[in-house]
Every structure is written in C-alpha cells, then in structure tokens.
Amino acid sequence: MINLLLAEIKRSWIIFIRYPSEAVTGIVTLTAIFLALILGVHTVVGGGVSPMQFGSNLDALIVTYILWGMSLFALGIMAWTIQNEAQTGTLEQLFLSPYDPKVVFLLRALADLLVQIVLMIAAVLGIILLVTRRTLHFSPGVIPLVITILLGTYGLGFILAGMTLLFKRIQNVIQLAQFVVLFLVAVPVENWRPPLQWVGDLIPLAPGAGMLRQLMAPTAFGHLTTQPAFDPWQFGIALLNGVVYFTLGLLIFHLADRIAKARGLLGGY
Amino acid sequence: MIVLEASQLRKTFRTRGRAVAAVRGVSLRIAAGEVQAFLGPNGAGKTTTIKMIAGLIDPDEGRVSVAGKDPFRDPGALREVGAVLEGNRNVYWRLTPLENLEYFGVLRGLSPHEARRRALPLLERLELADKRHAPVQTLSRGMQQKLSIAVAFIHHPKLLLLDEPTLGLDVEASEAVKVLIREIAAEGHAILLTTHQLDVAEELSDRVAIIRKGEIIAEETTTELIRRFSGQAYTIEIDGELPSAQQQVLAAMADVEVQAGQVTYVGSPEGLYQVLDLLKPLPIRRIELDVADLTEIFLKLIREPPHD
Numbered sequence: 386m387i388n389l390l391l392a393e394i395k396r397s398w399i400i401f402i403r404y405p406s407e408a409v410t411g412i413v414t415l416t417a418i419f420l421a422l423i424l425g426v427h428t429v430v431g432g433g434v435s436p437m438q439f440g441s442n443l444d445a446l447i448v449t450y451i452l453w454g455m456s457l458f459a460l461g462i463m464a465w466t467i468q469n470e471a472q473t474g475t476l477e478q479l480f481l482s483p484y485d486p487k488v489v490f491l492l493r494a495l496a497d498l499l500v501q502i503v504l505m506i507a508a509v510l511g512i513i514l515l516v517t518r519r520t521l522h523f524s525p526g527v528i529p530l531v532i533t534i535l536l537g538t539y540g541l542g543f544i545l546a547g548m549t550l551l552f553k554r555i556q557n558v559i560q561l562a563q564f565v566v567l568f569l570v571a572v573p574v575e576n577w578r579p580p581l582q583w584v585g586d587l588i589p590l591a592p593g594a595g596m597l598r599q600l601m602a603p604t605a606f607g608h609l610t611t612q613p614a615f616d617p618w619q620f621g622i623a624l625l626n627g628v629v630y631f632t633l634g635l636l637i638f639h640l641a642d643r644i645a646k647a648r649g650l651l652g653g654y
Numbered sequence: 655m656i657v658l659e660a661s662q663l664r665k666t667f668r669t670r671g672r673a674v675a676a677v678r679g680v681s682l683r684i685a686a687g688e689v690q691a692f693l694g695p696n697g698a699g700k701t702t703t704i705k706m707i708a709g710l711i712d713p714d715e716g717r718v719s720v721a722g723k724d725p726f727r728d729p730g731a732l733r734e735v736g737a738v739l740e741g742n743r744n745v746y747w748r749l750t751p752l753e754n755l756e757y758f759g760v761l762r763g764l765s766p767h768e769a770r771r772r773a774l775p776l777l778e779r780l781e782l783a784d785k786r787h788a789p790v791q792t793l794s795r796g797m798q799q800k801l802s803i804a805v806a807f808i809h810h811p812k813l814l815l816l817d818e819p820t821l822g823l824d825v826e827a828s829e830a831v832k833v834l835i836r837e838i839a840a841e842g843h844a845i846l847l848t849t850h851q852l853d854v855a856e857e858l859s860d861r862v863a864i865i866r867k868g869e870i871i872a873e874e875t876t877t878e879l880i881r882r883f884s885g886q887a888y889t890i891e892i893d894g895e896l897p898s899a900q901q902q903v904l905a906a907m908a909d910v911e912v913q914a915g916q917v918t919y920v921g922s923p924e925g926l927y928q929v930l931d932l933l934k935p936l937p938i939r940r941i942e943l944d945v946a947d948l949t950e951i952f953l954k955l956i957r958e959p960p961h962d
Contacts, residue, residue, distance in 0.1 A: 395757070396757050399749060399753060473746075474739075478758065481708060481735060481762075483730055483732045484729070485729065649702065
C-alpha cells in the first residue's frame with residue numbers, strides 16, 4: 386500500500402509542477418481571500434490597529450482559515466476525482482486494480498492533499514505570516530486533532546464520492562457541502578454546556594475543530610477559557626467522532642460501489 | 655491452459671421501469687496464447703460482457719473465472735486482467751508515457767522498481783522510447799493507443815481485454831497495434847478482442863464468437879467458421895463462346911449461373927464435374943473456390959432470423 390501512496394504522491398506532484406500556472410493561481414487566490422478577510426477585520430476594528438494588536442484573534446482566524454481550506458479540499462477531492470476521471474476516460478482503470486477502490490481513492494485524496502494543499506498552505510501561510518509579521522504558536526497537540534478532523538472530513542468525502550458514482554455530476558451538492566463544512570468547523574461547540582454539548586459531540590468535525598481552536602488560540606472570538614491545553618477525554622470524543630464518520634463514509638461508498646457495479650454505472654459520463 | 659472461463663453470464667438493466675436484457679447466457683472460454691474475436695452489432699452486449707469479465711459490472715447470473723479466480727470475490731484476480739476500453743483514454747494525458755507506465759504498474763500491484771524496469775523495454779518495443787518524456791496529449795492517436803495497450807499489459811496479465819483497439823487509427827498505426835497484439839498472444843497471454851473491423855478480427859483471431867441481442871449465435875475457430883461458410887461456390891472462367899445448346903442446359907440447372915466468359919456453380923464438388931463436362935472442349939482459364947470472409951459470415955449470421 387505504501388508503494389501506491391508513493392506512486393499517488395509522485396503523480397500529484399508531477400501534475401502540480403507540470404502546470405505551475407494552476408498552482409500559482411491557487412496560491413494567489415487563497416492568499417488574496419485571506420488578506421481580504423484581514424483587511425475586512427482591520428476596517429471594522431479601526432484603522433489604527435496593527436495586525437499585532439489582533440493578538441489571538443488573528444491566530445484563530447489563520448487557524449480556522451487553514452482548517453477550512455484543508456477541510457474543503459479533503460471533502461470534495463474524491464468526488465472531483467471520480468467526476469474528472471470519468472470525463473477523461475480513466476475511471477474504470479482505477480477499478481481494474483487489485484487494490485480496493487476505497488484504498489485507491491483514499492490514497493489519491495491523501496496524496497493530493499499532501500502535495501497541493503499542504504504545499505499551497507505552506508506558501509500561503511508563509512506569505513500571511515510575512516505580511517502580518519506574526520508567528521503562530523504551534524503545539525504538537527495540534528497534529529492528532531487535525532487527524533481527527535481529516536478523518537471526519539474524508540468520511541463525508543467518501544459519502545460525496547459514493548453519490549458521484551451513482552449520480553455522476555453533483556457539483557451543486559459539493560458546493561453546498563462546502564458551506565456546511567464551514568459551519569461544522571466554525572460552530573463553537575467548545576463553549577456549549579450539557580446537554581447541548583453532547584449534541585455538539587455528535588456533529589461531524591465539530592469536536593476536533595473546537596478543541597483545535599482552544600489549543601491554538603484559547604482567547605479567540607472573545608471567549609476566555611481556563612481549560613487545560615490538551616484534554617485527553619475531549620480528544621477521545623473528537624477521535625471517536627472522526628472514526629465514526631470515516632467508517633460511515635467507507636460503508637456508504639462501499640454500498641455505492643456495489644450499486645454502481647450492479648447497475649453498470651461505472652464508466653465515462 | 656484455460657485462462658478465461660465465463661459461463662452463463664446474464665445481465666438485465668432496468669431504466670425507468672423498463673427491463674432490458676443486455677446479456678443472456680453468454681459463455682466464453684479462452685486458452686493461453688489464444689486471440690478470441692468477440693463480434694456483434696452495436697448494442698449486442700459486447701461491452702457489458704467485457705465489463706462483467708473485468709469485474710466492472712456485476713452479473714445477475716453466471717460466473718467468471720480468470721486464471722481460476724473470480725474477480726468479484728477475489729480482488730487478486732484483477733492482477734491477471736488488463737483492459738483497453740473503447741471510448742476511453744485509458745491513460746493520463748498530462749503524464750508522459752514513462753510516468754503512465756510506472757503509475758499504472760504500481761496500481762496493478764507491481765513495485766515501483768519493477769514497474770520502471772518493465773516500462774523502458776516496453777517503450778522501446780513500441781517505438782515510443784524517444785517520446786517517453788513527452789506528455790501523452792502531445793502524441794499522435796496511434797502512439798496513444800499503443801501506450802494504452804502497454805499500460806494494460808505492464809503487469810503481464812494472463813488475460814487482456816481489448817475493446818476496439820484499432821478504431822480511428824491510420825493504416826500504419828493499425829498495423830503496429832496488430833503486430834503488438836500478435837506478439838502478446840505469442841507470449842502466451844489470452845486476448846479477448848472486440849472490433850467492428852472484421853478484417854482485423856479475421857487477421858488476428860484464433861477463435862470467433864458472434865453475439866446478437868445478448869446471445870452467442872456462433873462460437874468456433876476462425877478457420878472452421880470460414881470453412882463452414884465457404885466451399886460452396888465455384889467461379890469458372892472460360893475462353894471463347896459457349897455453344898447455345900450447352901448454354902441452355904447449364905442455364906436450366908438450378909445452381910448454375912452463366913455470364914459472358916464466366917460460369918458460377920454453387921454445389922457439391924461432385925456436381926462440379928458435371929458442369930465441367932458441359933463446358934468441354936472450351937479452354938478453362940481459372941477455377942476458384944469462393945472463400946467466404948468474416949464480413950460476409952458476420953452479416954449472414956446476424957441477419958438470420960433467431961432460432962427459438
């Protein structure tokens with residue numbers, strides 16, 4: 386499986402560097418949107434406030450923005466892959482493999498995320514930090530939380546990918562799902578108290594995203610917290626949330642794959 | 655050794671409450687080193703059958719065995735299948751031929767090292783070595799098609815499914831693809847070939863299966879099929895004018911047609927001598943047994959009313 390992951394990374398990397406105009410456009414767009422957001426906040430708060438004075442709010446904005454960007458990409462990439470491969474006439478070749486299609490699409494999605502988004506975010510983050518002259522306080526505890534969020538996101542991504550196998554073109558659903566994800570990563574479940582908190586624990590991505598915000602920018606969005614930096618119990622809930630939605634996504638994709646093969650839907654659109 | 659054994663495959667598609675039986679009890683067997691042409695008009699069920707064999711469509715009934723493994727129950731069976739599907743690009747146009755072969759080699763279960771080791775000689779063999787670093791979208795249609803076959807073959811599958819491999823190619827590219835198919839079969843791989851170019855099928859195939867409305871209506875060796883439909887018509891070319899008395903006798907025979915300088919007889923070899931006797935003493939320039947080609951046979955078979 387590691388061979389396939391490396392082959393997928395190599396493939397994504399080649400396509401990324403072979404068409405640099407697309408990569409540059411992506412970086413410029415992501416940076417421009419973020420700078421527009423900063424400018425918007427700056428205007429609202431007042432012209433005399435320097436980016437340094439945003440303090441943790443700016444950190445939280447950067448974290449949420451990057452998280453949102455990664456989640457959007459991870460959410461739609463498998464569905465886009467299926468749609469593009471079907472249009473270009475290579476989809477069936479991906480199913481003609483001894484590897485399970487779920488493995489193939491997951492590794493493709495991971496490779497694309499790693500090469501394109503991580504690289505883009507690194508570039509965007511570099512530019513942002515240069516412009517705002519800030520450094521993010523990065524805790525190693527962030528990584529497992531990002532993994533829980535990505536698990537949930539890929540789970541939702543598998544559901545969209547399964548829908549694409551069956552219904553072929555679902556651009557509108559993907560676009561709608563992106564706004565839903567924005568809500569899911571931004572909903573402040575970390576401030577909710579029981580019984581609402583228990584409901585929050587069931588919302589996809591939300592427990593991990595809330596914990597990540599607390600960890601990276603505890604005073605963000607005006608709410609102060611005295612909670613410890615890393616709560617293992619809360620992390621367990623976030624991880625379970627991610628695993629449950631990931632498993633659900635795999636099951637739905639598996640089912641869609643069986644239905645597509647039974648109805649003869651795999652193929653060029 | 656039998657590589658492909660598909661038995662009693664059935665598939666019915668349901669669209670808007672209407673059931674369409676696409677494949678009705680199709681069975682195919684292909685041995686190692688054999689090329690089986692799979693012929694039929696559009697919509698006869700060829701592509702559905704191929705996709706069932708490749709594990710891309712789940713049959714309603716029947717089973718498929720590739721080198722003893724069922725592609726639906728054992729994903730390892732797909733290590734033994736390679737396919738070029740009609741109407742598809744089958745390869746990534748943004749990658750080079752070498753990158754495509756390396757990627758698809760790994761996707762089919764090879765190590766990156768092994769995929770690269772096999773890719774280079776394969777490109778040499780296909781005369782694509784000097785294009786190995788050119789993006790596929792810049793290559794000619796013939797080169798792209800050769801690459802599609804190479805990509806389907808990189809993991810040396812026991813069974814190769816080729817759906818219209820010479821469609822849209824010029825004469826030279828078509829010849830190159832035919833040579834490649836012959837070589838692959840000679841190396842012991844089984845090939846299932848669908849094509850509308852019946853001269854290509856006749857040239858390449860060891861066996862022929864003809865499908866009509868989801869059912870196999872003929873399945874035998876190519877030479878036997880051609881022999882079965884040939885050998886009944888003789889064309890006799892003569893020098894000089896046939897006397898009118900002999901002309902009248904010949905014209906009265908039900909299976910003889912007389913034209914200027916030529917007599918056509920359809921019947922048994924014994925009856926041919928009766929005709930030759932009637933032509934005496936005119937010099938005979940040529941006698942030829944009319945050998946049917948696959949196009950005539952195909953058209954004859956698919957136009958026959960179905961036997962219930």
